[in-house]
Amino acid sequence: MSSGAVASMFWVDAELGSDIYLDGIVTVVDSKYGLKHLAEEKAGGLINEATRQVALADLIIINKTDLVPEEDLSQLRTAIRYRIMNGSINGLGKILETQRSRVDLSNVLDLHAFDGLSGISLQKKLQYVSATQPHLDQNIITVTFEAPGNAKEESLNVFIQNLLWEKNVRNKDGHCMEVIRLKGLVSIKDRAQQVIVQGVHELYDLEETPVSWDDDAQRTNRLVFIGKNLDKDVLKQLFMATVTETGKQRTTHSKEGQVCP
Template sequence: MSDTVQAAPDTKAANTLVPVTVLTGFLGAGKTTLLNHILTAEHGRKYAVVVNEFGELGVDNDLVVDADEEVFEMNNGCICCTVRGDLIRILGNGLMKRRAKFDGIIVETTGLAAPAPVAQTFFVDEDVRGKTRLDAVVTVVDAYNVLQTLEESPEAVNQIAFADVIILNKVDLVDEAGLEAIEKRIRSINSVCRLHRAKRGDVPLSDVLDQGGFDLPRALEHAPNFLEDTSHSHEADVTSMSFEVEEPLDAAKFQAWIGAVLQEQGADILRAKGILNYAGEDQRFAFQAVHMMADGGFIGPWKKDEPHVSRLVFIGRNLNRPQLRRGFESCRAK
């Protein structure tokens, strides 16, 4: 586990990091359609695209104007890398040599892939962390087939549970009552994601890019109450639950407790994040974790009249709510 008390980068430094969007979704959900929408839209930006196989990109071969073993440059200014090599090597070295040619990076996973290993890259490798920032995990969901898919595929559940943003695609194939039932099911798995409806992946790019999903200060600007207690009890094996403590926390106690939790249960914890009030500090501490990898830092003072309450969210499997609550509450400062 990386050091959870590591200082967060200052604003100027953070602005120099390349934003990375991880685009995932089950087979046939429409993530390639969404990717093509991003690549062809008039947004004035250029993106490097990392895909598992170039053929999955779904763009015509005549868009490729220059190619070497791994990197393809297309006529809209996008650079496409195939993940035949190592993601860390591509992000840390290959793409950075062409840094001036793009404004952000999009990583498209295969339909059966879990997004966690990709996200963990940005926690584990210091070189990647020094050059990029994970902006958001965006999951495309097939509205017509999702309920059956969730019953049959744990990968689809993982993709929804891990998402910062969900694009509910093909909504024209389902009536309103059906869509409401689907959204309720999605919320039962992941209560804190942003959810947008779409037809053929046609959504405003502001709903997908520059989301700050892994940047808690910016996430709080989008949704100030996203860490409030929105726990669910349901039959799905992935749940989300929130806790809050009104008294200041002892930083050392919290680090020891959360370290033990992630060490013992990290395989089942897909995401965890929170805003913490440490005793003796006048700044908020932002914490987040992916499985066993954790990070965090101070993000500035509390807002005027804002209650100094520590809030923590877990999304995962086999979560013991009473045990987690007791553990979190035991971190209070004496």
């Protein structure tokens, strides 16, 4: 089962009082076969499942490092670090190397990747994510941008829902955008706290962080998207509509009733 599908099962509202909550997504990469799976090309432009799982991860564990030559391990490290250094959401997390899955649990638990605590250091980390970069699977890219201003919550929800739920947002070439994951910090109008936005496939959430905006500082929204057929200019244009007085969302790139297949 896809890690995104599993995440949606456990990413529940804290107010429900569940004893189970989504702490983060951990992807284990096999040292011997990982590079082969990451480089695999799918017919019909489908997203490589191994690449999808790495793109979704908050923590990547490279396992069985003792079973492969150093040269092979170095190639795998390079492939994964290429994603991280060139803009993957994983650049906000970390990589561990292990043998027989032996790892200090303090490095795996309490990631707080899906709650307000993750926003404390997210502001600084987002500054090091490249604006637009491809992954090893060229079908998947990471897009990030900044936009000043205060978003209206209702308009922001429409922006996210058009991408994740309605799936009616297209790039300049007319191809449907598919968002695998999104993460960022946004400024919501009339809210003093920074708000973290998280999204995995069709699931998303807005949650206040413990961090307040400085009274004398310009509020800047920072967003990161990982997915297929993403267009930075179109995404930024649609997002900017949430921080204008009109809040107008309809553009030639987002049309009601034109759902992507």
